Amino acid sequence: MDVIITGLLLGGTYALIAMGLNLQYGMARIMNLANGEMLVAGGFVAFWLWTGSQISPLLTAFIVAPIAFLMNWLIYMVFLRPLVKRARSRGQLEVDSILTTFGLSFVAVGLMLALFGGDYFSYSYLSTPLNILGDTYGANRVAAFLAAVVICGLLWLWLSRSRTGMTIRAISVAPDSARLVGIDVRRTAALAFALGGAVTATGGTLISTFLTLDASTGVIFTLKALVIVIMGGVGDVRGTIVAALLLGLLETFVARLIDPGLTLAAAYLLFVVILLFRPQGLFGRPTT
Amino acid sequence: MSRLSARDWRNLVLVAMALGVTACLPWTAGAYMLSIGVTIAMYTVLATSWSLFSGPTHYISLATAAFFGVGTYVTGIGIQYLPYWTLLPIAGIIGAVMAALVGLATLRLSGVYFVIFTLGLAEFVRQIITWGQNISGTKGIYVLTSIGETHIYWQLLGLAALVWLLGWLIGRSRLGFALRIIGDDEAVARHSGIDTARAKILLFMVPGAVAAITGAILAPRYVYIEPSLAFSPMLSFQVVIMALLGGTGRLWGPLVGVIPFTFLWEAISVSFPNQTTLLLGVCFLVIVYLLPKGFVGLIDAAKKRMGAEGYA
Numbered sequence: 001m002d003v004i005i006t007g008l009l010l011g012g013t014y015a016l017i018a019m020g021l022n023l024q025y026g027m028a029r030i031m032n033l034a035n036g037e038m039l040v041a042g043g044f045v046a047f048w049l050w051t052g053s054q055i056s057p058l059l060t061a062f063i064v065a066p067i068a069f070l071m072n073w074l075i076y077m078v079f080l081r082p083l084v085k086r087a088r089s090r091g092q093l094e095v096d097s098i099l100t101t102f103g104l105s106f107v108a109v110g111l112m113l114a115l116f117g118g119d120y121f122s123y124s125y126l127s128t129p130l131n132i133l134g135d136t137y138g139a140n141r142v143a144a145f146l147a148a149v150v151i152c153g154l155l156w157l158w159l160s161r162s163r164t165g166m167t168i169r170a171i172s173v174a175p176d177s178a179r180l181v182g183i184d185v186r187r188t189a190a191l192a193f194a195l196g197g198a199v200t201a202t203g204g205t206l207i208s209t210f211l212t213l214d215a216s217t218g219v220i221f222t223l224k225a226l227v228i229v230i231m232g233g234v235g236d237v238r239g240t241i242v243a244a245l246l247l248g249l250l251e252t253f254v255a256r257l258i259d260p261g262l263t264l265a266a267a268y269l270l271f272v273v274i275l276l277f278r279p280q281g282l283f284g285r286p287t288t
Numbered sequence: 289m290s291r292l293s294a295r296d297w298r299n300l301v302l303v304a305m306a307l308g309v310t311a312c313l314p315w316t317a318g319a320y321m322l323s324i325g326v327t328i329a330m331y332t333v334l335a336t337s338w339s340l341f342s343g344p345t346h347y348i349s350l351a352t353a354a355f356f357g358v359g360t361y362v363t364g365i366g367i368q369y370l371p372y373w374t375l376l377p378i379a380g381i382i383g384a385v386m387a388a389l390v391g392l393a394t395l396r397l398s399g400v401y402f403v404i405f406t407l408g409l410a411e412f413v414r415q416i417i418t419w420g421q422n423i424s425g426t427k428g429i430y431v432l433t434s435i436g437e438t439h440i441y442w443q444l445l446g447l448a449a450l451v452w453l454l455g456w457l458i459g460r461s462r463l464g465f466a467l468r469i470i471g472d473d474e475a476v477a478r479h480s481g482i483d484t485a486r487a488k489i490l491l492f493m494v495p496g497a498v499a500a501i502t503g504a505i506l507a508p509r510y511v512y513i514e515p516s517l518a519f520s521p522m523l524s525f526q527v528v529i530m531a532l533l534g535g536t537g538r539l540w541g542p543l544v545g546v547i548p549f550t551f552l553w554e555a556i557s558v559s560f561p562n563q564t565t566l567l568l569g570v571c572f573l574v575i576v577y578l579l580p581k582g583f584v585g586l587i588d589a590a591k592k593r594m595g596a597e598g599y600a
Contacts, residue, residue, distance in 0.1 A: 031400055
């Protein structure tokens, strides 16, 4: 029972991170491999503000989100816009954006190593026990989970109800037709990309309350987020949430029952199964 | 297959002569130059075999470190039971089978899945081996052999010759033709009756096998093998950078990237040992924005300009 709850708590935070990546890959059509570094940066800021001036990570999220939004918007404008312009096909853009975001991710890791050093960093925030259904859990995990649920919910409402959300979904489904109905695809893509970065950084702030991070762990989170996005279906918000919870459960199971060093291997196994049997995602319809 | 033209014969002889000259390096150079020679030979083999697959298909493979690590482990474990010379083919077969499995899972789908899968492959294998070691209670492995730097260098040169020969043969074969069509337009390739997944999987087995053999050859150089060393993800990225820097359109393209990059990297690791990651990132960006076709692209463009002037 406690394995299931721990898994769900972890999965909730994963959902937030994967949602960020889904906005960038599913909507803005940029495979952002520097996504995990944005997460670690969010965690760094939380660590820094908490150890420096005792600012709660839950408040830090409100500082991190707008900064990350602006940074990602700039990254899109400076680095990715020229690639979108010069790409002749979707495949070309994919190759270019993969290489570029790889470069950016290395630059980010290098900068963070220079700024903070290569040590692991963690801090104890809200590490009081909390009793749920007879077992105890860290209050920080529960708080992070609740925050993630609220953010995911708001995001989902915004995407499905608001006009801007609808334009974002439109460019995800049919970027060419979206132009015909008067949507500024480039501006909307930049918006989706920036928003995705902000969501991921916020996820990083939350996850840093209970996980130990270091400057080079970003790529692991990028991978997990990618597995979740593909499992849930690219551009599918509901699928992402279900897939994230599944991954959280599986990882906790493997860590508890077999070996804590195998969490990525577990994610990988799930990835293989998905690729073999449902490459279109959990709720996706098969395409030709 | 068509018959060899006079030009083909000339190129073959030239390559053979160049290889013969480079094979003399151990007698003329000091220990430091020889170790650089080994590094260059290793990256030439890896980058050339990498671009055999990734050049025509445009699929970026980041699995080099995974195959390489498996190869070093084949030598590390096998050397206690089998003679050394049997280990290289075994490593090659294991690498090829692994590549085929990866290909079966991902190459039937769009390219992004392949990139993501290969990105995590090294880490995945590393976790499995670490876990296996935890269970069996062993830590690292000592590889104690009498094989020195000189022999490693010659083996790598031989492998490089093999890779070039293979690449040249593939280029002349039906498979190579099919791959060029796939690279140009996959839909066209499918409609003209090419089994695109099969062609890609077959081709991906080449870098898989070659990287595993390279790992097996280099294992004696490390002496002590442990997972974090054998599966260092940096290797995959360096191979990608070198191949793209040189250009993947020609067989000799990666070589043009490997040589300057090895010296550049040597200088970087000496002068800025703490900023290597940052500078690697900068290299990636430089390639994408300034050298999208690599040095080969620059050379071709220069040739074209000269040719145009000549006719004008």
